[in-house]
Each structure stands twice: as C-alpha cells, then as structure tokens.
Amino acid sequence: SxxxxxxxPLRPGSDREYKASVDITEDLTNLILQQNQDVTQLDKAKMxxxxxxxxxxxxxxxxxEFDDIGKDEPDSFKRVLExxxxxxxxxWLSALPWVRPE
Numbered sequence: 001s002x003x004x005x006x007x008x009p010l011r012p013g014s015d016r017e018y019k020a021s022v023d024i025t026e027d028l029t030n031l032i033l034q035q036n037q038d039v040t041q042l043d044k045a046k047m048x049x050x051x052x053x054x055x056x057x058x059x060x061x062x063x064x065e066f067d068d069i070g071k072d073e074p075d076s077f078k079r080v081l082e083x084x085x086x087x088x089x090x091x092w093l094s095a096l097p098w099v100r101p102e
Contacts, residue, residue: 027042027046077100
C-alpha cells in the first residue's frame with residue numbers, strides 16, 4: 001500500500017487519512033506493482049472524485065469536532081471561536097492575546 005498527503009501519523013484521524021490516501025492512489029499503486037509504465041490506464045477522474053469525497057468527509061468531521069468544542073462554553077467564547085474561523089482572521093487574531101472569561 002502507498003499513500004500521499006497523509007496527516008501526521010499520531011494525530012487523531014490519521015487512520016482515516018491513511019485509508020483515504022491508499023484509496024486515492026490504489027490504481028497508481030497497482031500500475032506500479034505491475035511495472036506498467038502506461039499511465040493512460042490511470043483513471044484520473046476516479047482519483048479526483050475520491051479526493052473530493054475525502055475532503056467532504058474530512059470537512060464534515062472537522063465541523064462536528066468544532067461544534068463539539070464550544071457546546072458547553074459561554075456565548076462570549078463561542079463568538080471568539082466563530083470569529084477565529086472567518087477567512088483571514090488568522091492574520092490579526094495571531095497578534096491578540098486571549099484571556100478566557102471567568
């Protein structure tokens with residue numbers, strides 16, 4: 001088996017990432033194992049579709065984890081989380097100290 005674009009192996013979800021990587025590269029791996037150099041036999045559309053499916057599943061999992069983080073927190077903390085996820089927020093939020101409300 002082979003894989004590409006796998007996240008750090010000790011990270012939660014690394015099994016999911018590894019399996020996705022193996023699934024995406026399955027056809028290419030088979031061509032390599034057969035020592036077949038004809039890459040026209042590679043189903044690129046299938047690889048693209050598997051990448052999209054993997055990304056949607058990953059995004060859904062991250063969204064569920066994100067929603068779970070703030071569910072028992074005060075509204076002020078939830079607003080901070082929502083603001084932090086806005087596009088470009090990392091540029092200015094990285095300079096602000098965060099003090100958790102008591």
